[in-house]
Amino acid sequence: MSQDEQALLVVRGLQVKLPTGRNRLVHAVRNVDLTVRAGERVGIVGESGSGKSVTVRAISGLLPDSPLVQVHGSIQFRGQELNGADARIWRDIRAKRIGMIFQDPHSFLNPTMRIGAQINEALKMGRGEQTSKDELLRVIALAGLPDPERMAQRFPFELSGGMRQRVLIAIALAKSSEIIIADEPTTALDATVQRRVLKSLDDSVTALGTSLLLITHDLAVVAGLCDRIYVMYGGEVVETGSTEKIFSAPEHPYTKELLRCVQSLADDTPDLYVSDYSSKQNAQ
Template sequence: MNEIILEVRQLVTEIHQRRGWLRVVDDVSFNVRRGEIVGLVGESGCGKSMTAFSLMQLFPTPAARVTSGQIQFEDRDLAKLTADEMRRVRGAQIAMIFQDPATFLDPLMTLGNQIAEPLRAHNFAGNATARTRELVAQMGLPDPELMVRRYPHQVSGGQKQRALIASAMACAPKLLIADEPTTALDVTVQAQILDLMRDLRDQTGAAILLITHDLGVIAEMCDRVYVMYAGKIVEHNTTRELFRAPRHPYTQGLLRSTVSLESASAELFAIPGTVPNLNELPTGCRFAPRCPIANAQCKQEPPFVANDASAVACWNVERAAASDIWKLEIGS
């Protein structure tokens, strides 16, 4: 197995609210190996994007903070770096792309200049123009010569996202964080961007941390997956295993409620209840109020997670694995 390049241990991130600090990422641990695509999946408000922003230290400092935990990237703890040192890591060794490419491109700057921006910022030694052309061609953008002179409004959404990926890959980062990179795109374009990201991983050996709410994208792209719920990781496993035999009741419910062309003939399933408000979290397991097999222990004590290759944060793993727990729910 490849070496681990990113090891996050017990990360806690809080954002400032009127009533004080709110824990949006709570004791999150995960790792990414060289050349691996790792998925972080969850619904809105589960803390997956805040986890990514924490890695990059990309938030307004008084409004949000990494309270504790380690972010070991290669031989350094990113949580301990100064703002200046972090700036040298960001864009060079770790790069990030986002959901809406339009908001991250400067409308007054040509695509070529924006793609070359990280090269300039990190004092690229070679020929920046040649490197830009090379990147544009690598992204599968048509007519590179013309493309570098275009402005964002002159190209399509898919091309904008390609340009953004080119800019992210400019300094050959070892880790690419992709936060919902295809959510704003049409399905036929999404398929192309996903293919592109997979190709880039194969060619450059960069690892990708893929953050998404879409289990289809996870299934198609990722080697391993971490499932988040209400600020915590509830389960992680290889993608194949997680989809074959989900162990956490939430993961089981989530998979079951996903609608796809293949599953559409089956009966529609919905997890009852709603995601808890982070201001009023249950004391025990955060999923207990919606869980069909929650018992007294679940309601009092937060479940323990072992940090091995496939872990699950549930007191009743055996019971969850033994029978179709959500079937019971439907029957009752």
């Protein structure tokens, strides 16, 4: 239990069943165990449909609000059981303690509010006190957004996809989130922008010592950013270990398959993915 004691997030035996058409249920997540410790960076990788998003939606209380949705198992945040907690508790956790960066930033930004005002609300949420303009500009800059003074005055629709993702990073930082959950934060972006946003995320998490749960179908993306990896396949965690172990001694056939894809991509485009792993490999 000693490892779990320092854990921020402990998920045990998570099962999620979701209704599909014609009175059927899809068993989207099966018996998932997952732990994120304070300050740790954890990746979940797996192909499309493997249950990554459903897992993190369960962890953040964002599954469809329907009596047909079944969630079994335990989701503990700093020892507090959240499975079955009422909506008010979930809202509070999301508002103050979990920073969320999802593929579609629109659903998390208010289209009619200036960026600065939205980040300022998050600052107030995190600190519960008066906020200063300096603090606001500092958070905007920390998230990798250029020209913070002007940025604060802009509306979401005036920004590119990569910029909007960085606004979500700024909001997560402003709340002093204990964990940032990022679900495919850069999948919709082109490779150069993807790299910049990941760098902003990396710098921000490092600066604040926040935990990170990063979800992606791309093993190369987690390689440079995460300490530990969970590999999901068909709704289950099929393998877990340190990033180093997953790369150097993968056990599950599906993990090996994922690694082959990373290698061939890296061979084709040597500077597309900048990860510690591939640079170490190349140096050897």
